[in-house]
Amino acid sequence: MLEMKKKIIGLVGMAAMLFALGQPAYADMAAKNIILMISDGQGFNTVKATDYYTGTKAVYESFAVKGAMNTSSAGAFNGYVGKPYDPAKMWSDFSYQKSGATDSSSAATAMYSGAKIYDSQMNKTTTGADLTTFFEKVADQGKATGAVSTVNFDHATPAAVVAKTTNRNDYATITSQMINSKLDVIMGAGHPLYNNNGQSVAANYGIVGNQANWDAITSGANGRTFIESKSQFDALANGTMNVDKVFGVAQVRDTLQDSRTGAPASATNTNVPDLATMTKAALNVLDNDADGFAVMIEGGAIDWANHANNLGRAINEEIDFNNAVQAVVDYLNAGTNGNDWSNTLLIVTADHECGGLWGPTSGAFNQVVDNGVGNLPGAAYNSGSHTNALVPFYAEGADADLFLAYLTGSDPNMASMYGIDTAFNWYIDNTDIFKVMDAANAAPVPIPASILLLAPGFAGLLVFRRKQVTVK
Numbered sequence: 001m002l003e004m005k006k007k008i009i010g011l012v013g014m015a016a017m018l019f020a021l022g023q024p025a026y027a028d029m030a031a032k033n034i035i036l037m038i039s040d041g042q043g044f045n046t047v048k049a050t051d052y053y054t055g056t057k058a059v060y061e062s063f064a065v066k067g068a069m070n071t072s073s074a075g076a077f078n079g080y081v082g083k084p085y086d087p088a089k090m091w092s093d094f095s096y097q098k099s100g101a102t103d104s105s106s107a108a109t110a111m112y113s114g115a116k117i118y119d120s121q122m123n124k125t126t127t128g129a130d131l132t133t134f135f136e137k138v139a140d141q142g143k144a145t146g147a148v149s150t151v152n153f154d155h156a157t158p159a160a161v162v163a164k165t166t167n168r169n170d171y172a173t174i175t176s177q178m179i180n181s182k183l184d185v186i187m188g189a190g191h192p193l194y195n196n197n198g199q200s201v202a203a204n205y206g207i208v209g210n211q212a213n214w215d216a217i218t219s220g221a222n223g224r225t226f227i228e229s230k231s232q233f234d235a236l237a238n239g240t241m242n243v244d245k246v247f248g249v250a251q252v253r254d255t256l257q258d259s260r261t262g263a264p265a266s267a268t269n270t271n272v273p274d275l276a277t278m279t280k281a282a283l284n285v286l287d288n289d290a291d292g293f294a295v296m297i298e299g300g301a302i303d304w305a306n307h308a309n310n311l312g313r314a315i316n317e318e319i320d321f322n323n324a325v326q327a328v329v330d331y332l333n334a335g336t337n338g339n340d341w342s343n344t345l346l347i348v349t350a351d352h353e354c355g356g357l358w359g360p361t362s363g364a365f366n367q368v369v370d371n372g373v374g375n376l377p378g379a380a381y382n383s384g385s386h387t388n389a390l391v392p393f394y395a396e397g398a399d400a401d402l403f404l405a406y407l408t409g410s411d412p413n414m415a416s417m418y419g420i421d422t423a424f425n426w427y428i429d430n431t432d433i434f435k436v437m438d439a440a441n442a443a444p445v446p447i448p449a450s451i452l453l454l455a456p457g458f459a460g461l462l463v464f465r466r467k468q469v470t471v472k
């Protein structure tokens with residue numbers, strides 16, 4: 001404890017001294033690896049409901065850097081005009097959160113490319129120009145890149161890692177773009193020869209656009225090893241299989257678990273990997289590249305369950321996502337292949353809230369009620385769609401402190417309304433995810449001491465330095 005205090009005092013002293021000299025407080029090393037994990041459709045109350053159900057907090061809730069995030073897009077083409085979150089309107093009108101919400105493809109573009117675009121489009125500016133994503137940029141620099149999801153690999157969030165289109169449902173074009181991209185890892189659901197219960201069925205190629213795309217995937221186009229069985233994902237995850245590029249399509253159609261039908265609520269598809277296994281498999285491939293890697297890993301069906309107002313399934317999917325984050329934390333704690341918190345930035349966030357989930361009294365701001373471990377918490381959905389409520393973000397590891405400079409939005413009611421940490425009274429914009437990833441990738445990235453000392457999360461920085469390698 002004394003040692004810890006000395007370190008903190010030392011940091012404060014150093015920052016003050018360098019500030020006096022007009023120098024940056026410190027010059028960070030570049031993050032060699034960047035891991036962006038997205039729980040699609042997750043709001044603050046999804047996190048809280050899952051905590052109550054499991055009786056534990058998700059590992060990312062103890063990350064050193066955290067805050068809220070605005071998710072607004074440019075709006076709809078020829079439709080509504082997207083507007084940034086307005087704290088005053090949020091808390092004065094319960095229905096405010098339900099209008100003008102982003103979709104997943106524009107939200108993904110904001111995070112990957114730093115631009116506000118129209119909903120239902122990917123990596124196309126509002127004037128139709130192509131955007132280059134962070135992942136494409138670092139691939140050009142020689143890093144390995146990947147996109148991993150629990151839903152079909154060509155769905156909005158994983159596809160937008162590289163795809164550029166004005167129509168997110170154009171699976172033929174999107175899949176072709178992904179096949180021809182530099183992605184070293186593509187993993188998800190979306191198998192045209194299986195149904196949502198993981199049963200073999202007659203081919204229906206719509207989910208990959210056409211048979212030619214599927215033939216290219218299964219024949220190893222662009223040097224990717226094709227895998228599909230659970231045992232193949234397991235082998236890649238435990239290291240008994242090792243390849244440099246992979247296209248993994250689990251033997252299920254739309255999503256690993258959430259769309260299953262005809263089974264008891266407790267039964268799950270047993271022929272597919274979970275997201276933690278996919279994550280370990282992806283890391284095993286990506287970390288073969290000595291230059292480092294950048295990957296997006298999505299829990300895609302939290303959103304789908306929230307659209308359906310099915311809290312039990314949403315919690316199932318969130319637990320699966322949380323286990324995948326834990327797998328990454330374990331990987332970094334172990335210093336696997338030289339990758340640890342000193343050279344890897346881990347960001348955990350959501351693209352938007354979905355379902356307008358609040359406490360059991362419908363149509364009103366009230367907190368989710370803890371009904372004990374294994375029991376569904378007291379909660380009510382207030383929407384069948386996305387909302388524009390702020391979502392949480394959490395960051396740990398190399399350059400996580402870069403986020404502090406972007407915590408410029410303020411909503412002093414967040415902590416009291418949700419019953420959460422006051423750190424969430426400050427928010428970033430979703431385009432800041434791109435800015436931080438891009439800055440973390442460049443070396444070195446000094447933060448002026450003047451910004452740090454003014455940043456609302458400065459105290460959080462000290463905590464960050466202290467517990468950097470103690471995530472359990």
Ligand SMILES: [Zn+2]
Pocket residue numbers: 040041103104107303351352
């Ligand atoms: Zn989404």
